[in-house]
Amino acid sequence: MSDALAEYEADTEQLMRRVYLGVREGSLDPQDVVTLACELLDRFHHTDAVLEVVERNPAEVSQAEMTALALRILADVGFDPGFDLAPERLETLRAALGIVARDLPTRGIKGKPEIEILEDWFPVGAGVRLADGERLTWGGPILPHMCDDPATALTGLAILIQESLLERTWQVWPECPHHGLGAHGSERESEAVWWCAGDGGHILAPVGELARALGRHRPT
Ligand SMILES: [Zn+2]
Structure with a gap:
């Protein structure tokens, strides 16, 4: 140019x-x-x-x-105000992280994760930093426009976290206790859920309520 x-x-x-x-x-x-x-x-x-x-x-x-x-x-012209001109998007994203964070203890992850703005990406996006300092950005960052809708932001975070953890350890999480399959973050009827592909597909749990879904089927 x-x-x-x-x-x-x-x-x-x-x-x-x-x-x-x-x-x-x-x-x-x-x-x-x-x-x-x-x-x-x-x-x-x-x-x-x-x-x-x-x-x-x-x-x-x-x-x-x-x-x-x-x-x-x-x-x-596809103008996007990013996070800087539309800061309410970051508030939406942080609220979404607070919800998906409730599921992390089922994966043995402790502490409060934080949103990390990735200034070195173009366009500028957001990733997640766990309490132990690990950065999760696998599959690409959360883009600002994904944060105009709370369910889309929450689904994006669930996918980013799940895929980043999978890439790091190859440990399937979360796992559907009925089918033994890994569930994935998915948006269904405007709700962020953990979706299992078993038997034609079903909701394992809404994102943020995984502990209850897994606990219910844990062998006693
Ligand atoms: Zn299942």
Whole structure:
């Protein structure tokens, strides 16, 4: 990429961030949306929303309409505010970690795990650091957009933790006591669960409630 193009990309990125924050904080400057639309048009992003912003007189577009157009444009170009511009995503992720952490003692893991932001990944994602310092990132980090929904964030964490532990030790966990099969994190009907593939598939337990499911079938 040439320096001029790289600079241009960085400027557009800054503009997108400003538009996003303007929408978020209710302080959107219509001129920013127009400038962004013109830049995108220059780069052949001919979406309906871009064309509408460029073609209409901004003075005749209400703030509500401009906000809706700005959101459509950001979606059209796949803009992601990451964790830094949408910090509530980290709160969702930390709450999800608190739930899946309840299952870790069934794997012999003690202590409170923490979310670790992985600045060296692109895009910036999140992994898990166990109390003993072990970092779990197998299969790739949790991406910011996965944290817009609590069940998706929880499912992503369950998968990341389960696959990271499996990769390290090849010890199957969690194991379905009915079928002797390893269960996997899965989202079913908007709920994060441990899913066993045995007998056509069934929920072993909701994520966070594994101890109860395993304890019930433990031989006495
Ligand atoms: Zn099973």
